[in-house]
Amino acid sequence: MSILDLFKRRTSAPVARERLQVLLAYERRSRGQPDLVSVLREEILAVIAKHVQIDQDYIQVSMDRGETMSTLEIDIQIPNKSAVPLAMAG
Amino acid sequence: MGKVVVVTSGKGGVGKTTSTAALGAAVAKTGKRVALVDFDVGLRNLDLIMGAERRVVFDLVNVIQGTAKLSQALIRDKRLETLYLLPASQTRDKDALTEEGVAEVIARLRQVFDYVFCDSPAGIERGAQLAMRFADEAVIVTNPEVSSVRDSDRIIGLLDARTMRAEQGEHIAKHVLVTRYDAARAARGEMLSIDDVLEILSVPLLGIIPESQDVLRASNLGAPVTLSEPTNAAAKAYLEAARRLEGEDLPVIVPFERKGFLDRLLGRRAA
Numbered sequence: 020m021s022i023l024d025l026f027k028r029r030t031s032a033p034v035a036r037e038r039l040q041v042l043l044a045y046e047r048r049s050r051g052q053p054d055l056v057s058v059l060r061e062e063i064l065a066v067i068a069k070h071v072q073i074d075q076d077y078i079q080v081s082m083d084r085g086e087t088m089s090t091l092e093i094d095i096q097i098p099n100k101s102a103v104p105l106a107m108a109g
Numbered sequence: 110m111g112k113v114v115v116v117t118s119g120k121g122g123v124g125k126t127t128s129t130a131a132l133g134a135a136v137a138k139t140g141k142r143v144a145l146v147d148f149d150v151g152l153r154n155l156d157l158i159m160g161a162e163r164r165v166v167f168d169l170v171n172v173i174q175g176t177a178k179l180s181q182a183l184i185r186d187k188r189l190e191t192l193y194l195l196p197a198s199q200t201r202d203k204d205a206l207t208e209e210g211v212a213e214v215i216a217r218l219r220q221v222f223d224y225v226f227c228d229s230p231a232g233i234e235r236g237a238q239l240a241m242r243f244a245d246e247a248v249i250v251t252n253p254e255v256s257s258v259r260d261s262d263r264i265i266g267l268l269d270a271r272t273m274r275a276e277q278g279e280h281i282a283k284h285v286l287v288t289r290y291d292a293a294r295a296a297r298g299e300m301l302s303i304d305d306v307l308e309i310l311s312v313p314l315l316g317i318i319p320e321s322q323d324v325l326r327a328s329n330l331g332a333p334v335t336l337s338e339p340t341n342a343a344a345k346a347y348l349e350a351a352r353r354l355e356g357e358d359l360p361v362i363v364p365f366e367r368k369g370f371l372d373r374l375l376g377r378r379a380a
Binding site: 030031032033035036038039040042043046047050 | 254255258259262263266295297298299300301302305308309
């Protein structure tokens with residue numbers, strides 16, 4: 020870090036813009052979908068969180084609607100670091 | 110047939126009521142007949158901002174329930190004879206408004222007035238949805254701040270899905286009104302810029318209202334800022350926004366703050 024950096028203040032507006040763009044892209048995608056997916060996502064997250072520490076960013080639930088059949092895709096990533104059962108960790 | 114404009118935002122405290130009063134008064138000043146309808150049942154405030162709080166006898170819920178006539182509930186402004194207010198009730202019953210009732214009141218107001226401004230409650234629940242339900246146009250009040258922009262995006266989604274016009278496959282005109290804009294902070298990159306807000310929401314800009322003590326003073330006095338202090342910066346911005354709402358092609362000038370000496374010295378950059 021140079022001396023000059025001490026005087027430079029990082030501006031926060033570009034960070035705000037970027038965070039909003041990412042968030043809204045996600046929210047707009049999920050807007051048209053039925054609430055079922057978000058309900059499932061919350062409940063699955065709650066069940067897993069009972070046993071393993073998990074961040075909600077690590078769970079993806081999506082629904083592919085077909086003519087006669089729909090596919091529910093659930094992708095859960097459990098980071099190794101926190102993959103310790105709560106009872107043992109406590 | 111008058112035009113119905115909903116003033117909405119999702120987030121509370123961004124300036125919906127203040128903007129409804131200021132825009133409505135600005136349009137009424139041009140001789141158009143304007144009705145301001147407060148949809149915030151249980152938490153009405155438009156009467157207070159308009160300085161008519163002691164003149165409320167009947168309200169929107171009374172009209173819908175048939176206990177008062179529309180003409181009895183409408184309050185004429187003391188300053189402008191073309192400006193009227195239909196207050197919300199202070200009842201705690203959230204279901205006091207029915208869709209059929211609102212439809213009828215709006216239809217009747219449309220026949221008499223050139224403009225009907227619906228001041229939406231905060232949130233995305235029933236009250237907010239009823240306020241936008243019969244709108245032809247929407248003014249989305251947004252502060253240049255992350256939570257307000259996110260909520261505005263949500264409201265835009267609702268406008269495109271839940272309004273009568275949207276359901277009938279018609280277009281609902283939307284405008285963003287940026288309020289509480291602080292040019293100095295935006296120049297220092299501490300606040301979302303107008304370009305940021307417009308790029309994210311992709312809705313055309315109706316106006317930029319600078320952060321101003323005059324707006325607060327106008328609220329204290331119970332007068333729309335466009336009537337009480339029409340030469341102030343915020344009032345001018347509202348008057349121009351009202352002209353754009355009426356279809357005038359008036360360029361928006363972003364309030365500009367020259368960089369201070371200290372900012373240059375410290376190399377602070379605008380975003």
